Amino acid sequence: MELYLHIPFCVKKCGYCDFLSFPADAGVQRRYVEALFREMEQWKEPCRGYEVSTVFVGGGTPSLLEAEWMAEIFDGIRQNFCLAGEAEITIEANPGTLTRKKLDIYKHAGINRLSLGLQSSDNRELAVLGRIHTWEQFLESYRLARESGFQNINVDLMSALPGQSMASWLCTLRRVTELEPEHISAYSLILEEGTPFYERYGHQEEKGNRVPDGLSLADGNEALSGISLPDEDTEREMYHRTEEFLKGCGYERYEISNYAKKGRECRHNTGYWTGVPYLGLGLGAASLWEGRRFSNVRELSGYLNGRTTDRDSLQILTEQDRQEEFFYLGLRMVRGVPLAQFEEQFRRQAEEIYSGVIQKHIRDGTVIVEDGCLRLTSLGMDVSNYVMADFLQG
Amino acid sequence: MADISQDKIRNFCIIAHIDHGKSTLADRIIEQTGLLTSREMQAQVLDNMDLERERGITIKSQAVRTVYRAKDGEEYIFNLIDTPGHVDFNYEVSRSLAACDGAILVVDAAQGIEAQTLANVYLALDHDLDVFPVINKIDLPSADPDRVAEEIEDVIGLEAHDAPRISAKMGLNIDEVLESIVTKIPAPDGDPKAPLSALIFDSLYDSYRGVIVFCRIVEGTVKRGTRIRMFATGASYDVVEVGYFGAGQFIPCEELSAGMVGYLTASIKNVKDTRVGDTITDRDQPCKEPLPGYKKVTPMVYCGMYPADGARYPELRDALEKLQLNDASLFFEPETSVALGFGFRCGFLGLLHMEIIQERLEREYNLDLVTTAPSVVYRIHKTNGEVIDLTNPTNMPDPSEIDYMEEPIVSAEIMVTTEFVGAIMKLCQERRGVYLGMEYMEETRALLKYELPLNEIIYDFFDALKSRSRGYASFDYDLKGYEKSDLVKLDILINREEVDALSFIVFEGSAYERGRKMCEKLKDEIPRHLFEIPIQAAVGGKIIARETVKAVRKDVLAKCYGGDITRKKKLLEKQKEGKKRMRQIGNVEIPQKAFMSVLKLDNE
Numbered sequence: 001m002e003l004y005l006h007i008p009f010c011v012k013k014c015g016y017c018d019f020l021s022f023p024a025d026a027g028v029q030r031r032y033v034e035a036l037f038r039e040m041e042q043w044k045e046p047c048r049g050y051e052v053s054t055v056f057v058g059g060g061t062p063s064l065l066e067a068e069w070m071a072e073i074f075d076g077i078r079q080n081f082c083l084a085g086e087a088e089i090t091i092e093a094n095p096g097t098l099t100r101k102k103l104d105i106y107k108h109a110g111i112n113r114l115s116l117g118l119q120s121s122d123n124r125e126l127a128v129l130g131r132i133h134t135w136e137q138f139l140e141s142y143r144l145a146r147e148s149g150f151q152n153i154n155v156d157l158m159s160a161l162p163g164q165s166m167a168s169w170l171c172t173l174r175r176v177t178e179l180e181p182e183h184i185s186a187y188s189l190i191l192e193e194g195t196p197f198y199e200r201y202g203h204q205e206e207k208g209n210r211v212p213d214g215l216s217l218a219d220g221n222e223a224l225s226g227i228s229l230p231d232e233d234t235e236r237e238m239y240h241r242t243e244e245f246l247k248g249c250g251y252e253r254y255e256i257s258n259y260a261k262k263g264r265e266c267r268h269n270t271g272y273w274t275g276v277p278y279l280g281l282g283l284g285a286a287s288l289w290e291g292r293r294f295s296n297v298r299e300l301s302g303y304l305n306g307r308t309t310d311r312d313s314l315q316i317l318t319e320q321d322r323q324e325e326f327f328y329l330g331l332r333m334v335r336g337v338p339l340a341q342f343e344e345q346f347r348r349q350a351e352e353i354y355s356g357v358i359q360k361h362i363r364d365g366t367v368i369v370e371d372g373c374l375r376l377t378s379l380g381m382d383v384s385n386y387v388m389a390d391f392l393q394g
Numbered sequence: 395m396a397d398i399s400q401d402k403i404r405n406f407c408i409i410a411h412i413d414h415g416k417s418t419l420a421d422r423i424i425e426q427t428g429l430l431t432s433r434e435m436q437a438q439v440l441d442n443m444d445l446e447r448e449r450g451i452t453i454k455s456q457a458v459r460t461v462y463r464a465k466d467g468e469e470y471i472f473n474l475i476d477t478p479g480h481v482d483f484n485y486e487v488s489r490s491l492a493a494c495d496g497a498i499l500v501v502d503a504a505q506g507i508e509a510q511t512l513a514n515v516y517l518a519l520d521h522d523l524d525v526f527p528v529i530n531k532i533d534l535p536s537a538d539p540d541r542v543a544e545e546i547e548d549v550i551g552l553e554a555h556d557a558p559r560i561s562a563k564m565g566l567n568i569d570e571v572l573e574s575i576v577t578k579i580p581a582p583d584g585d586p587k588a589p590l591s592a593l594i595f596d597s598l599y600d601s602y603r604g605v606i607v608f609c610r611i612v613e614g615t616v617k618r619g620t621r622i623r624m625f626a627t628g629a630s631y632d633v634v635e636v637g638y639f640g641a642g643q644f645i646p647c648e649e650l651s652a653g654m655v656g657y658l659t660a661s662i663k664n665v666k667d668t669r670v671g672d673t674i675t676d677r678d679q680p681c682k683e684p685l686p687g688y689k690k691v692t693p694m695v696y697c698g699m700y701p702a703d704g705a706r707y708p709e710l711r712d713a714l715e716k717l718q719l720n721d722a723s724l725f726f727e728p729e730t731s732v733a734l735g736f737g738f739r740c741g742f743l744g745l746l747h748m749e750i751i752q753e754r755l756e757r758e759y760n761l762d763l764v765t766t767a768p769s770v771v772y773r774i775h776k777t778n779g780e781v782i783d784l785t786n787p788t789n790m791p792d793p794s795e796i797d798y799m800e801e802p803i804v805s806a807e808i809m810v811t812t813e814f815v816g817a818i819m820k821l822c823q824e825r826r827g828v829y830l831g832m833e834y835m836e837e838t839r840a841l842l843k844y845e846l847p848l849n850e851i852i853y854d855f856f857d858a859l860k861s862r863s864r865g866y867a868s869f870d871y872d873l874k875g876y877e878k879s880d881l882v883k884l885d886i887l888i889n890r891e892e893v894d895a896l897s898f899i900v901f902e903g904s905a906y907e908r909g910r911k912m913c914e915k916l917k918d919e920i921p922r923h924l925f926e927i928p929i930q931a932a933v934g935g936k937i938i939a940r941e942t943v944k945a946v947r948k949d950v951l952a953k954c955y956g957g958d959i960t961r962k963k964k965l966l967e968k969q970k971e972g973k974k975r976m977r978q979i980g981n982v983e984i985p986q987k988a989f990m991s992v993l994k995l996d997n998e
Contacts, residue, residue, distance in 0.1 A: 004957060236947045272957045286958035364924055383949040389969040
């Protein structure tokens with residue numbers, strides 16, 4: 001099984017972010033840590049006999065928490081769960097929140113993988129995103145992490161940012177790969193409803209018509225006035241050049257938005273797409289546990305007062321749900337879904353249910369079957385939702 | 395009341411411009427003649443279809459019989475025949491009028507005479523009805539009954555100074571109206587012993603009794619067992635039941651004789667045999683001639699109707715047949731479209747009629763429909779001398795076989811306050827109107843007369859008229875005839891494939907503009923596919939406009955954070971659901987509403 005811990009706190013909310021995160025004072029943060037302890041204890045019994053293969057502490061900005069508290073959290077994890085010796089243990093951290101001392105404590109707590117949210121190496125782009133750090137601060141954090149002995153580091157990057165050019169994106173890629181992190185997540189900016197970015201740029205993306213560069217969207221916000229999203233063609237080109245560029249630097253794409261040096265694929269993330277059970281602890285965290293999907297409540301006060309699972313979110317997966325998930329989650333992996341595994345798991349051939357869909361998408365050039373796996377082609381990767389939707393039955 | 399003398403019967407209707415209070419007055423008449431208590435009254439007794447109530451207009455004519463004790467101490471039978479209020483239903487109005495001896499003209503005390511007021515009065519006078527005016531809504535702050543009375547006298551030439559001034563809504567002075575019905579509307583005549591001739595003015599299908607025929611007995615008598623024959627169709631039946639109309643119910647009686655209004659049933663299974671306007675006579679002792687005025691209803695507007703789900707074609711057919719039982723003017727015949735599969739070409743009296751049928755099919759029969767753009771009937775004169783009436787643009791012959799084409803023209807009267815005359819004239823010009831003249835009704839209002847091609851007004855003319863006159867303009871039209879015109883068929887090609895269901899006939903001079911708008915509209919309606927989709931408009935094989943739906947470049951939910959996949963699944967489900975409502979044409983999926991988007995091309 002896998003364990004996910006959500007730390008919903010950040011210094012300030014970024015304009016594009018729709019995750020469950022917000023600033024909070026130290027008192028609230030401490031109460032939250034204690035609520036996490038309580039939740040871990042609740043799961044102690046049910047998880048007896050399971051070995052935890054990966055832990056991922058995500059946020060928000062988990063590195064914002066007092067490092068000692070993080071160490072306490074890991075003590076709690078070890079007291080309540082059976083952590084595998086070679087477990088992959090990741091924490092997300094933002095440049096500007098890391099110190100050598102913090103990193104040493106993390107290392108001591110058993111954390112062996114660091115995920116740094118950089119997004120861009122261009123300080124203007126960082127300002128537009130509302131990030132709290134600069135490229136120089138990232139370099140400092142990265143250096144500290146290496147000095148502390150972290151040998152497995154991911155860097156999060158984002159393309160198609162407002163005002164970003166192809167040249168500046170390639171510059172970010174070049175600068176980052178020169179540092180040789182083991183793993184790179186490269187996402188294309190998504191405008192999520194309810195975020196300031198959606199308010200500002202959402203209309204540009206209607207039907208995919210991102211406006212061409214140079215069109216002004218002047219308004220009150222200094223940082224954003226006169227800046228627009230790259231047009232759709234540029235956005236796609238960035239995406240494609242990313243794969244090409246990173247491949248040249250020794251990073252293989254193994255998932256729609258993730259690249260890694262050989263053997264450094266994120267095991268935790270891969271688990272989500274391949275049906276490994278996981279428990280999500282903390283505010284709003286999602287779980288897949290014994291054939292059910294559920295999430296925790298999303299109101300902080302409720303969680304602090306001991307509420308955990310949101311009953312409304314509980315979904316008992318049917319055979320059909322699991323078959324659908326097998327495909328639409330599994331297809332996120334570049335290697336695709338092993339058809340023999342489907343048969344093993346469901347005692348039916350995938351073709352019995354999906355032959356029409358598979359044939360259609362082979363014709364469209366969005367999928368191919370190779371070495372017993374059904375996988376997305378490069379085109380299919382670009383339009384994965386379009387493909388995956390067809391794997392919903394009924 | 396087995397024995398009713400003719401001089402105690404009053405057969406009448408109420409005519410008015412829409413919203414001048416016809417239905418409300420009808421309610422009051424029914425209420426105050428005492429058949430129903432106030433508690434039993436629904437807001438509008440005569441309108442018993444939900445749809446009518448929602449739209450606030452009366453679709454089907456209906457009748458009600460009430461008993462009134464007049465000031466002279468006598469009891470009078472009132473047969474109130476309700477008439478539809480929309481220009482689409484002019485023929486239905488005329489048949490109802492023919493069943494009456496008089497009419498109450500309701501005029502709004504604030505708005506005065508409107509286009510339909512005039513049209514309806516002339517129609518009533520054409521039927522030799524005695525018309526007396528009633529000025530309604532005197533409770534409105536803006537009411538000016540003196541001015542309106544003068545207007546009625548000046549414009550229509552009806553004596554109006556002693557016209558009842560009422561508020562149907564408040565129930566004010568309704569007794570004056572009731573007395574006027576007795577004194578101003580003539581009693582019917584006709585010989586109860588003469589050979590039977592009865593006018594069908596409406597019919598209703600009832601699953602137990604078959605068709606219920608609403609009729610006015612002009613001569614003779616009909617009762618249970620009478621062997622009747624329909625003049626136009628020749629069909630014969632034995633009468634099972636005769637009766638009259640209570641409020642919302644049928645009340646059987648012994649017989650109906652000359653001058654009376656009532657219904658008969660005769661186990662008639664098919665409403666096609668009881669054409670409205672037809673004459674019923676006695677098979678064994680027939681009248682010599684049918685009553686005048688019958689005409690076979692000819693639909694003015696046609697469109698294709700297809701079930702969204704092709705498997706429900708038989709259901710659509712059944713539903714249309716059922717609707718036709720009650721609607722003699724609805725026409726339909728099977729047709730096939732390459733794009734839409736099996737469906738029906740349906741003919742309607744007008745656009746409102748079309749919308750009503752469409753809504754009823756969707757609401758009462760729970761059918762999901764795809765409707766093609768409405769078209770008028772074009773007359774094509776071929777070079778070989780043949781003349782064809784074209785109801786479906788797809789069937790247009792090759793231009794080389796066409797000598798010339800004609801399109802239906804209407805005479806339109808538009809009543810508008812003078813400040814909007816300019817705007818309305820501009821609108822009519824845009825719609826290829828020919829200006830015939832203008833009359834001032836009074837200082838601030840004018841009656842504009844135009845000839846307009848029907849195909850320019852069937853889509854959205856009424857909406858445009860309202861929006862350009864801030865709702866003040868009123869409009870009425872009559873089919874004038876056919877005129878030669880330069881018309882072309884505009885085809886739409888999606889991904890280089892012609893989509894038959896999107897073709898339409900258009901005035902040559904407007905073809906480019908319409909084609910361009912159509913392409914723009916379709917570009918918005920058609921979702922992006924994996925490949926680029928050209929949308930082209932063509933006339934005679936020549937492309938005149940083009941838009942492109944770009945290929946989808948990206949459709950990815952890149953981030954799926956913390957293993958929360960529920961949002962992803964919802965997104966995929968939504969996408970899947972969207973695909974279900976598509977029509978596959980070639981390898982392009984077209985949303986069903988795209989087929990109707992042609993309707994909304996107005997530039998405002």
